[in-house]
Amino acid sequence: TRFPGGIDTIRQFREEGFKVAFVADVVGTGSSRKSATNSLLWHIGDDIPGIPNKRRGGVVIGGLIAPIFFNTVEDSGGLPLMADVSRLRMGDVITIDFKRQVIESEAGEVLAEFNLKPPTLPDEFRSGGRLYLIIGRNLTAKARQDLNLPETDLFTTVEWPQPKEGQGYSLAQKIVGRACGVEGVLPGTACEPKMTTVGSQDTTGPMTADELKELACLEFQSELFMQSFCHTAAYPKPADVSMHQSLAQFVIERKGVALRPGDGVIHSWLNRMIIPDTMGTAGDSHTRFPVGLSFPAGSGLVAFAGTLGFMPLDMPESVLVRFRGKLRPGITLRDVVNAIPYFAIKAGLLTVAKEGKKNVFNGRLIEMEGLPDLTVEQAFELTDATAERSAAGGTIALSKETVAQFLRSNAALLRKMIEAGYQDAGALKRRIEAMEAWLANPQLLRRDENAKFAAVLDINLDEIKExxxxxxxxxxxxxxxxxxxxxxxxxxxxxxxxxxxxxxxxxxxxxxxxxxxxxxxxxxxxxxxxxxxxxxxxxxxxxxxxxxxxxxxxxxxxxxxxxxxxxxxxxxxxxxxxxxxxxxxxxxxxxxxxxxxxxxxxxxxxxxxxxxxxxxxxxxxxxxxxxxxxxxxxxxxxxxxxxxxx
Structure with a gap:
């Protein structure tokens, strides 16, 4: 362990009457965010009355917090805060002042400042998690409407960014806008976009199933929900063998699509099922659609998206990555993937050291352009790797011809799946129909020339010589x-x-x-x-x-x-x-x-x-x-x- 005696130390702090915060320079960049969150909250969170073996609450403070981990803590009833942690030390007694948005020492000295993002975070914390807040707020609004009562002032009200005349939107902002029924969504806006495609894999799938049961999900409201078995198929333990059977049946009963052990990686399959310019999510941090836009999520949020067909989203800013020039013979797309951090370091937008780390991509979207003729399979190398930049997601501008070719191939694959007995056949048929509808009138969203970005990184491919x-x-x-x-x-x-x-x-x-x-x-x-x-x-x-x-x-x-x-x-x-x-x-x-x-x-x-x-x-x-x-x-x-x- 990197924290010898840590559990005993935490127990001692709690016995002394303190709540315990987890603090680090960089938090949550690894895999299995829901598992990590559950484990962390078990030691720093509080019991939930009437619900055994589960805790909520707990404070997590990071210089940088990976977006999926941030959202998972948020949804699990924890309190994630990003602040300069350089002056915080093990065993310090601190006070978090939300009105002033500062962290103080026991003597009242300001040790760090933070911005309360999203502004509804205190409501989410008091509600036991963001998802409970959304459900409770909607139920409250409907009940008051039926009772002819005015809107409640109980919840935090926020004035979200409003578009100006001639407002320019990025590609990602337009895709999210379409999923919300508007032209575009600006950074800083809380929205609830439609999730057209939702995926789950087998290490987090059992947790997703538990969350689906808590949400009383009898049939998925997302248009397509797919379950894979790619993480445990090669060398299954007896528990895995049982899970392969029970989880597949669980998903099929709710009109989802279940793959089979040995079929392959979740992303390589889910990419074959997406519709251009739509949104999706899955319980794996490499859910990074090469067509459209996806926001990977923890198991609880995946269950929410599958059950209700939408997902809460605090729209992040975007970083534009512009490619120009031409790849030299022998230089591959994996070299282009690694060129993004390479050129970002040279531009002063990224540092390698964890202490005081600078990362312009963290929590933002990476929007790439300049390689329109890549195949969709090739493009996925670039969007997939936005996970390693700790980005919230990624888009890439491709040609209409490339995307159409990909969809024709995918429709043929899905027909073969139905022939081979994959279930739910109805969900596969509906997805084929959606693909054919797009192919009948192929259109792709494009960013506006006056779209604003948090940063722009230009990469000349001619400069990659090895x-x-x-x-x-x-x-x-x-x-x-x-x-x-x-x-x-x-x-x-x-x-x-x-x-x-x-x-x-x-x-x-x-x-x-x-x-x-x-x-x-x-x-x-x-x-x-x-x-x-x-x-x-x-x-x-x-x-x-x-x-x-x-x-x-x-x-x-x-x-x-x-x-x-x-x-x-x-x-x-x-x-x-x-x-x-x-x-x-x-x-x-x-x-x-x-x-x-x-x-x-x-x-x-x-x-x-x-x-x-x-x-x-x-x-x-x-x-x-x-x-x-x-x-x-x-x-x-x-x-x-x-x-x-x-």
Whole structure:
């Protein structure tokens, strides 16, 4: 533990009559925010009368608080505050003054100031959580209306930002506006946008099911609710096996769509079900739609969105990331992903150190433009990685033709799912109809030229002259390949929601003819359709020839909750994050492209840029059109969802 004797210390403080606050420079950037919140509130929160094994309340103060964790604490009845914590010390007795919005010492000295955001936070805290406030406020309004009583003044009233004449909106602001029935929604506005697509995965799914029961959900009001089994399918424990059956049935009974263990990663599937310019959420921080806009959430908020079909949202500001120029041969989209923090650090918008950390992206939306001809699969690499920037979400401007091609493919996949017996068939049919309706009149929202942003980051792709890697163990600590070349690599992992079929073909071409490698190689396609196609094309025989360990489609090493790398191993991974001990005890994890990882696997170390480009020029670039083809299901009338099976 990083807090030896912590539980006893907290107990002692509470026995002395104090409430206990949790304070840190950076809070809540990891996974499983609902689990983390429940665990934290169990030690610093208060019992809920009549409800066993659950607590609410508790104060969390952070220099930066990741948006999903902030919202989860908010929804769970806790009090999250962002303030400068540099003068707060373990064991300090402090007073939080909400009227003056300051934190004082026992002697009355002001130690820090904070802004009360959202302004309804005190009401949420008194109500036992934001969701209870929303439900209670709406019930109160309806009851008073039926009784011919005026509106109550019990709740905090807020004047939200109002649009000016000729108001410009960003793409995200327009998407949220459409989900709220207005032209656009400005930052700082509390709103309740429609959630067209909602997802749940299997590590947080049981908690979501419990919350759905508390909300008395008998049928989902969101147009599509999907449950995946990607985190526990590979090496299930007996409890997981039981959950795979019971949770699937639970979701289907409420007219949701249940995937099957081994189908693949939640995001790779959910992206295949979204409708352009609509909104959604899911209980996983990498729910970052490449088309439309999603706000990932904790289990409670996911259950709320699925049950009621909308979700409370405090509209964040946006940071515009503008790409220009052209990628050099051999530079990949993963290098572009890492270029965002790289150029942000150079611009003074981001720091790596945790103490006093500066992060212009934290809690904001990242809106990207300048790469309109990316496929949607490629675009997801960029929106997916907004999670590692601690952003609330991300958008990317794509061409109408690209999006239409993606939807035609997805409609064909959903038809195949119905043929294969996936349930609820009615939900799948309705989603196919929505896709066909969009295809009949394909239109995409675009940002206004006069839209305002909290910051603008310009990235010239011509300036990326070699691969960029995130270094152990921080996704913000990005460096050029030449700075880390030669570091010994024990294991490589190619997999996670950050990958698509092109990455596995590229790795196969690099491995071909290499013989058995000393480096341990892990390969996990994101979906079973990717695996089926790779098998048909003979790539699995190449993987076997180098001694690679191929896992069933799913999350695999990315979360590290089942299989893990050797303790103390140094690895290069295509996964999402490289936090301490996530992929293995004491593991040192580089994050980079599948192509760099494959070359490192050949050499047993990180290559020099010259070595990397030599392999790319010999094995990958001459066949790039063949390698970087994506699954277009409508153009494959005889495709199967699994190898040699319908």
């Amino acid at each position: 691969p960029i890697l995130a270094c152990p163990n921080d996704p913000d600590d990005v460096r050029l390949l030449s700075e880390v070349a030669g570091d010994k690599i024990d294991e490589i992992f190619i997999g996670s929601c950050m990958t698509n079929i092109g990455h596995f073909r590229a790795a196969g071409k690099i491995f071909e003819g290499a013989g058995y490698l000393a480096t341990r190689v892990w390969l996990t396609p994101p979906t079973k359709m990717d695996r089926a196609q790779l098998m048909k094309e003979g790539y699995y025989s190449i993987y076997a020839s180098v001694g690679a360990r191929t896992e069933i489609p799913g999350c695999s090493l990315c979360m590290g909750n089942q299989a893990r790398v050797r303790p103390g191993a140094t690895i290069i991974s295509t996964s999402t994050r490289n936090f301490d001990n996530r992929m293995g005890d004491g593991a040192q994890v580089y994050l980079g492209s599948a192509e760099v990882a494959a070359v490192a696997g050949l050499l047993g170390r990180l290559p020099t840029p010259q070595e990397y480009f030599k392999v790319m020029e010999e094995k990958v670039l001459p066949k790039k059109d063949e390698i970087y083809r994506y699954l277009q299901f409508d153009a494959l009338p005889d495709f199967t969802m699994d190898y040699l099976r319908d």
